[in-house]
Amino acid sequence: MRLVASDIDGTILGRDGRITPRTVRALHACEEAGVELVFVTGRPARWLTPLSEQLGHAGTVICSNGALVYSLETMSVVSSEAIRRDTMLEVREIVRGLFPETVFAVETPVEFVMETAFAEPRHQRLLEEVRHGDLAELVQGDEVVKFMAKIEGITAEDYLRVVAPHVSHLVSVTHSAIDMTMLEMAPIGVNKAVTLAEYAHALGIAPADVVAFGDMPNDVEMLAWAGEGYAMQSGHPDALAATELHAPGIEDDGVAQVLERKLAGIGRTAVGSGPARRARGS
Structure with missing residues (x-):
């Protein structure tokens, strides 16, 4: 796992407009472990305040279903594709x-x-x-x-x-x-997967090293493209049908559960054959 790509609404952001503390901790833990983090959303750039205010994210966001790439660090458009x-x-x-x-x-x-x-x-x-x-x-x-x-x-x-x-x-x-x-x-030809693939390629990251999360039909291509694409169990039937990997629903902090498990695996790999107790504490 070198890159985590996550949808926002219905995936990490509940209908109450909040990202749970557990999910915040899991996403921060990814960054601390050296895993790249990018959000891929149907939202426009002007609706990214939950990421900056609740998560403190200052990185790249792929917006408008892949048509626009935005930097929260510089608060500016990185690139865009437009309909004539x-x-x-x-x-x-x-x-x-x-x-x-x-x-x-x-x-x-x-x-x-x-x-x-x-x-x-x-x-x-x-x-x-x-x-x-x-x-x-x-x-x-x-x-x-x-x-x-x-x-x-x-x-x-x-x-x-x-x-x-x-x-x-x-x-x-x-x-x-x-x-x-x-x-x-x-x-034409633009969706979340297309722009995410370009972003990952620029970082030298292969699809096999990408873990993606989504819950709606606009996530289908992204879930199919990623090496591990997780549809939220609380999501739309089309998203669930797009991948065999299903995360628990957003109400159960599904993204956090998957990431916690994968980060624990990274820890076990890092300590090799060391004691299990040490691996859990890494």
Whole structure:
């Protein structure tokens, strides 16, 4: 184990917005043992405060399902891949032709913009906080790192099943939201696994030495790519089906349990055939 790559929401971060002390200790122990740590999330860069505030993480984060790499040390974008503006508009027309009631929003490296109807009644404050209106007017450049399509009255799985065959030649499409039906689209060929593979290669780390954790469909490629990809037992069926390795659920500190076991193995290897008591204390 040379690199730990972990999703955030539903994997280490609970719905209460907290990372448990046990998980914090396990992640810190990895770094202390010389294991690289990178977070791989669907979140935009502006939503990384749980990592910095609760974990004290100041390293690299792969955001927007692989479309953007961000440094918490310098608080700046390292690299990004964007959907072309004309492609975004073409996809919008295709999806709206299939589901006219669909509403859309966009993440760029610097902001979130949306169609006015994207703000649900519970999110009306967004109308005061972000630019909203016609995306054709709001997005002027080739800067979209995440394109979102939202609908009601259908499951995310059914929505994806219908939409994906019509847009997969233009964008990568997945979903990860728990409390809404929303598709998340990235530039064609971009997902968490692709960007994580590039990151690991730059460090000279092979897939076999990567341990990854995730819980939703947007983690599937990453879990399959990593030498050890653990789906959270509390996760989506698609994530669980992507790998034979399952970690206990987030409510049971599943990531921490796996890492504690693996770090203990590193300790035993380090002390060779020394006494078991010494290995446990290493």
